[in-house]
Amino acid sequence: MRRIQTGNALSAFGLGFTVPYLYVYVAQVRDLGAATAGIVLAVFAMAALVALPFTGRIIDRRGPLPVLLGAAVLASAGAASMGLAGSVPAVVLSAALLGAGTAVMQPALATMIVWCSDTSTRTRAFATQFFLQNLGLGIGGLIGGHIVDESRPGSFTLLFGIEAVMFLVLAGIVCSVRLPRALSIKDAMPENTEAKAKGGMRALLGNRAMVQLCVLGFVLFFACYGQFESGLAAYGTEAVGIEPSTLGTALAANTAVIVVAQFVVLRFVERRRRSRVIAAVGLIWAVAWIAAGYAGLGHGSQAMATAAFISTYALFGLGEAMLSPTVAPLVADLAPESMVGQYNAAFALVKQLALAVGPAVGGPMGAALHGPYIATFVLFSLGITVLALRLGKQLTPVQNQPSLAAKSRVVAQHKPAERAEPAAV
Template sequence: MPFKELVPRLPGHAWLILSGDAVSAVGAGLTLPFLLVYLHDVRGIELGLAGLVLSTIAVAGLAGTPVGGLLADRFGARRPAAAGLVLAAAGTAGMIGVRSAWEAALSAAVYGFGVAVTEPAFQALLSTSVPPARRSQIFAVRHALLNVGLSAGSLLAAFLVDFSSPQTFVTIFVVDACTFLTFAVLIARAPGRGHTAPGYKARSSGTRGGYREILADRLLLRICVSVAVVFTCGYAQYYSAYPIFSIETGGLDAGTLQLTFLANTCTVVLAQLLVLRLVTGRRRTIAFAWSAGLMAIAWLIVVGAAQLGGGPAAVAAFMAAMVLFAVGETLMAPSVPVIVNDLASDDSRGRYNGVHSFAQTLGYIIGPAVAGAALGSGHGSLLFLGLALALGLVALQATRIDRLLTPAANLVGAGPADASDAHTERTHHGD
């Protein structure tokens, strides 16, 4: 199938803000992998305190996501998204001159809060940048571009960063701050009108209030509890438990570990649009169930690979696990965020995304804590078996949610070659 047939026909303004998101991801790829090293080796901050600085980012995110969602409903999605990016740029730039742990923690808090404010507002903006049938497409494209950006940033950092030269770290933090500001400008200046979705009504009263009415939607809560489990047992472990376990128990070295990460990233980038095409016209909840199920299988393979004692067979098994995990990611992107946005009414969309983002952030906080406790006590294999079990239960829960959604809210939208939808986009946007 030609690549151009896989690329969704999104309106021009949607591609504009997606490109800003990808540029910002390049900046994150430049700095985040080196932040702990920078604080400890370059600025001389004790390693334990430097770790707490990184935790500050996630804790600030817990405060920022509900604020971002609330502001998006009260003032529209563009302004909070752009304001959050400016805050994130300020936090990143603040890292340049830190000399103590408290200064680093302050910059990290500003950065984490800014990113968290942006996320629910930007998700709301994405969902209204295209017709409802295109929402699965725009979230899938975003996931692919984020991985491209993060990978490009990490690769660029490998050429720019010199551990003996603090100035190289200054350079990457300046570049990261500039990518946030570029993204903010693109959001603020992007043209286009929002698309609403008749019939996609939240169960809330629709008033521009706080979160009490949003939290009364039990279906949203069920979905977000599942999301929190997936991020605790899936995504967070990919960054925390998996690297340590694969090296200390699985016998991988740093180079082969990077190969497994590369297998994951390449699979996401290459498979995301193909997976989107395959799930088009199918139920989002089933895609969600398969997503959690594949992540569970990936962790089971990791446990098995660790028993091989290293060598080519172990490397191949770990790479296969990361490929399966990546396919799970590509199924998550066009399903769960779209369900959340289709449940929301237009005046509650920001808060719905705020609850969803809060669940993700909570998972990123709980996951490493669970991993540290289990690995520290020598129970790595039991940890991954437990993670697989929890993800399997999420898959079962997704099939139950399937019965609670209307077909309109549960169907992955039309494919990229849908001429009638393309006509609608041209009518609204002149693209």
């Protein structure tokens, strides 16, 4: 588990080097124009949507290790070629390789974490993964910001080169992973005649709890991540009147809250029902959107508006810290043992769809329809609360609150000892 988490952190570090600067690199440094930069970002997302539907079945048949290795090599090739690309076909092809590779890594890493954990440790494992991802992205973006220079294309080539190396480091680390015997491919994927009879996707769609979780996941990612760099950024510059540099401060506040609060929040989350934790996130995000509404539609000073806008990103970070040990482990707990990869890939696909639709809807609204934009996403956030409470009715007690499983094992261990003592006397 430590090796998997280390590789995950280093790959996130590499992504942090380039993701914030991809648009600037294509449009200005390579002088290919804003339209080409938009196409590159779209291809980056579309490649993920194309690759993910096939990923889960391959993971369940071949195991996550070979899939992760292939994805890391693919992403490394995409990053390296992006740093050298100087024409439209080259940057588009590089974006496709990079987008597909990084997307496939997500369910492969998640499945490896599932194999190396059980119900009692999975919550903390996924919280650690999310913490290290954000820490890596934040540090990578911070260092990358001091390296990039729009007047020197070579500085961007260096960034993409570092990113390519980090993906290869991830591949090297996971090559050294030896899963416990109890979690070998053969043991982790027993024969599942019911799933085989129905077919993978039919079995997934027949799981009402998983379908509801996917709907909830789409709303979660649409109302948060899908707005960070599009609708909310446009709203901040147009309605709030903040400087573009302040967006960086807001994103830094988001990352800082996640890094500082993650394990404090984890102690709170571990002993509570997952559905209620997600419902609480919906309420927190509704407050975040109300703060954004005050920033752009209120009548306070510019300093107050800026502070309110930054607090929106900080509140989003608090909600993210609560979700990381909740949603991903729940996907794993809902999956049959032979379909963990397919469930993880399906949920990753839902996330990518939300990230593709979110900017398309939120961008124009955030730039021009300020009042309706805020009202819409306050309602979406409250919808998260409603959907989470409905999901809770579909979950078993242990699925909803894994700590119950740990309690039942402790009771089972102590009862025989209490009965054996009189017999010994």
